[in-house]
Amino acid sequence: MNRLTTSTVVPTRALKLEALSNMSGSFELFCLASGMEALGEMMDHDVRVICGPRHARGHDRRGHRWGKTRGKIGFHGGKVEIERPRLRGFDGKEQALPSWEAAVAEDWLGKWAMNQMLINVSTRKFARSVRLPEGDVPAPMGSGLSKSAASRRFVALSAARMKEWVASDLSGLDLLVIQIDGIHMDEDLILVAAIGVDAKGDKHPLGLIEGATENAATVQALINNLIERGLDPAVPRLFIIDGAKALSKAIRRTFGAAAAIQRCQVHKARNVRDHLPESRRAYVARQMRDAYASTTAATAKKKLMQLASWLASNGEDSAAASLREGLDETLTVLRLDLPPTLRRTFATTNAIENMNGSLRRIARNVKRWKDEKMIRRWVALGIAEAQRGFRRVKGHMNMPSLVAALRPAAKAVAVAKKVA
Numbered sequence: 001m002n003r004l005t006t007s008t009v010v011p012t013r014a015l016k017l018e019a020l021s022n023m024s025g026s027f028e029l030f031c032l033a034s035g036m037e038a039l040g041e042m043m044d045h046d047v048r049v050i051c052g053p054r055h056a057r058g059h060d061r062r063g064h065r066w067g068k069t070r071g072k073i074g075f076h077g078g079k080v081e082i083e084r085p086r087l088r089g090f091d092g093k094e095q096a097l098p099s100w101e102a103a104v105a106e107d108w109l110g111k112w113a114m115n116q117m118l119i120n121v122s123t124r125k126f127a128r129s130v131r132l133p134e135g136d137v138p139a140p141m142g143s144g145l146s147k148s149a150a151s152r153r154f155v156a157l158s159a160a161r162m163k164e165w166v167a168s169d170l171s172g173l174d175l176l177v178i179q180i181d182g183i184h185m186d187e188d189l190i191l192v193a194a195i196g197v198d199a200k201g202d203k204h205p206l207g208l209i210e211g212a213t214e215n216a217a218t219v220q221a222l223i224n225n226l227i228e229r230g231l232d233p234a235v236p237r238l239f240i241i242d243g244a245k246a247l248s249k250a251i252r253r254t255f256g257a258a259a260a261i262q263r264c265q266v267h268k269a270r271n272v273r274d275h276l277p278e279s280r281r282a283y284v285a286r287q288m289r290d291a292y293a294s295t296t297a298a299t300a301k302k303k304l305m306q307l308a309s310w311l312a313s314n315g316e317d318s319a320a321a322s323l324r325e326g327l328d329e330t331l332t333v334l335r336l337d338l339p340p341t342l343r344r345t346f347a348t349t350n351a352i353e354n355m356n357g358s359l360r361r362i363a364r365n366v367k368r369w370k371d372e373k374m375i376r377r378w379v380a381l382g383i384a385e386a387q388r389g390f391r392r393v394k395g396h397m398n399m400p401s402l403v404a405a406l407r408p409a410a411k412a413v414a415v416a417k418k419v420a
Helices: 012-020 023-051 098-105 108-118 125-130 149-164 216-228 245-256 264-272 279-291 298-313 317-324 327-335 340-345 348-362 370-388 396-406 408-419
Strands: 003-005 009-011 063-075 078-089 175-185 191-198 203-211 238-241 260-263
Touching: 012 023, 012 191, 023 063, 023 098, 023 260, 023 370, 063 098, 078 245, 108 203, 125 238, 149 216, 175 348, 175 396, 191 216, 203 245, 203 298, 216 245, 245 370, 260 327, 264 279, 264 317, 279 298, 279 408, 298 317, 340 370, 340 396, 396 408
Parallel strands: 175 238, 238 260
Antiparallel strands: 003 009, 003 078, 063 078, 175 191, 191 203
């Protein structure tokens, strides 16, 4: 019978019966004992398969029993120590037990540590967060719950996840829309991240890169990384940005001067507002919303230019200049003649802003960023966590209209094949 160890060896069946007598207070211990007993039975089965029945002399044996040892596996955010059989092959080398190797490979402790960190549990409170107040798993039995142990496992697992994510293949994604925005993580560091929307309306985190500012070199490095991982630069797409000139410059350099770029209308309204006194902000915001709600780009541009002239005539020259700067790029979704719902969806960087909000929430317990590697690990994990809440974009049923607007030739070929 497999045994579960504390300071002394306690049979799991006795432990289970004791816990069962007080189920309401010891259910966690009961589950632990049941699991350990099941693992013990699996290991005993492996022993019989490899060594045959005890004292057997058959020729199909691959090894012989070699006593027992103690080992630890993860459980509920910590570690528990159990006895396991040892086997020795006829070549004198120790043989592994498949069931034990599988249990150790699960890395339950690392997964618990990462999950707790992502929901803002600090390393100081990690042990408390994964144990019931009554302390059902006895202290001598459990281990690995220290602040440093939780932190080490989080670092190791998050580094592996980040490495896997930033190298993922993008060639299989039919991306129609790419949103790029910067995330300020520190006074001297900004991370530029990108998410994509495919032809079905599903959102996909694509990549990130660090830099001092959202300059053209930083954005270009991000775009180059996406292309290296399979993003085809020859395929027409809609790019949504917050308004930074460096973003437009890098996009047009890579994807051509005719690339469809939509500047976020919310960012534009915010930039104009910052140049205005409080008494005029509400009026100007209302006029801009009315213009962006126009049915055509020509009508919207006419209204915005009239507003810019009104601002200039009333001494608000900086606000007028801010409104005129990049004005045409704020009307791209209107020129593409998209349905109203899809137009509102792609007129702003809301999708990536929502993701950035999740990143800030996840990283709020970090008091000091040690280096860029640490920031990248947290952000990459935060993006993966935010992805759990991703939904299809509003108006995703109208995505074919975006395909027709961006790739009219490809749409015509698809229609011809369907008719044929």
